[in-house]
Amino acid sequence: MNNIANAHRHARTRIAEPAARSASASSPDQVDREFQDIVLKQLERILASFRSNGQSNQTGQVPSPRAVRLPEVLKLLGVSRSTLYNRLDESSPQYDPDMPRPFKLGKSDRAPTAWLHQDIVVYIESCVAARSSH
Known part of the structure; x- marks a missing residue:
């Protein structure tokens, strides 16, 4: 745990130093x-890296929807x-209109319910973006 705390402290210092230097009279x-701009730019670079690593398979093609x-959504x-x-419930105080809606994997009422993996990923990213904008 100390290694994680030290790494976090080191990263925070490394991020904060340029902002402090550039704003010495601010x-x-x-x-x-x-500081927030620097952190946001670094997070955007990290997110872009994850997206580029996960968007295509070994043949360079975009994977089909999954x-x-x-259980996996949870x-x-x-x-x-x-x-x-x-x-998902509009009458609930926890209702989130941005939460992806499930769909049936078939025409039957008994067909299994599923979500698109990419919709869930985008929802998570939007929650992170909303948090960082506050």
């Missing part, structure tokens, strides 16, 4: 904005089943 608000079932989101369904 207000604290300006320093905060510059349906994921409830694992990806890190939420309980009731939380997921509350986010």
Whole structure:
């Protein structure tokens, strides 16, 4: 755990130094904005790297859509089943209109329900982006 804390502290110092140097005569608000800009740019680079690594398979083709079932969706989101369904329920205080809607894998009422994996990934990215913009 100490190694993780030390790595985090080192990374934070490495990120903060350029902002502090460039804003030596600036207000604290300006320093905060510059620090946030630096962090946001680094996060965007990391996200772009993940996207480029995951967008194509070994032949360079974009993978076909992949349906994921409830257990995997719960694992990806890190939420309980009731939380997921509350986010989908318009009458719930936890309702989230951006939460991807499931679909049936067939025409029957008994057909399994699934979500598109990419929709879940985009939803997670939008939650991260919303958090970093506050």
